[in-house]
Amino acid sequence: MIIRVLQILSIIISVLIFYQPLNAETTIREFSGTKSITSGEFEVRAPWIIDWRVNSNYKENMGMEVSLVNAKTGFLIGRIFKTKYAGNGVKIFNEGGRYRLRISSSFTNWNFKIKEISKAEAESYSAKAR
Numbered sequence: 001m002i003i004r005v006l007q008i009l010s011i012i013i014s015v016l017i018f019y020q021p022l023n024a025e026t027t028i029r030e031f032s033g034t035k036s037i038t039s040g041e042f043e044v045r046a047p048w049i050i051d052w053r054v055n056s057n058y059k060e061n062m063g064m065e066v067s068l069v070n071a072k073t074g075f076l077i078g079r080i081f082k083t084k085y086a087g088n089g090v091k092i093f094n095e096g097g098r099y100r101l102r103i104s105s106s107f108t109n110w111n112f113k114i115k116e117i118s119k120a121e122a123e124s125y126s127a128k129a130r
Contacts, residue, residue: 025115026115028042028114028116029113031101031110032109035105036106037103038100039102045096047116048116049115050093050114052080052110054087058107059086062086063104064081064104067080068080068093068099068102069102070097070099071097092122
């Protein structure tokens with residue numbers, strides 16, 4: 001009887017530890033700084049987003065370009081964004097893999113969060129008209 005109760009408690013605890021709501025974002029990595037760098041490697045499953053914020057004490061001189069690089073080969077996959085203005089945004093990706101960010105920064109403070117999202121969340125993202 002006691003062994004059966006312990007087994008049931010063990011199962012309940014395991015479920016609670018590993019349970020994630022279907023709509024939960026999971027932060028994989030976070031990068032922040034002020035200099036031009038190539039980030040550390042990160043691995044994500046699709047769909048995923050990069051949630052970015054950039055700012056500067058020298059807004060008239062700031063500039064930033066961020067590209068996605070294949071971590072295994074070092075080959076450039078493509079530019080994520082380029083800006084000369086403070087701001088923030090989110091970019092969604094529908095292909096998982098092992099990546100790095102190539103960050104080119106001038107007079108810019110930056111922060112990037114890499115997050116895995118659910119398919120339901122991915123469907124809620126839409127391109128913003130400019």
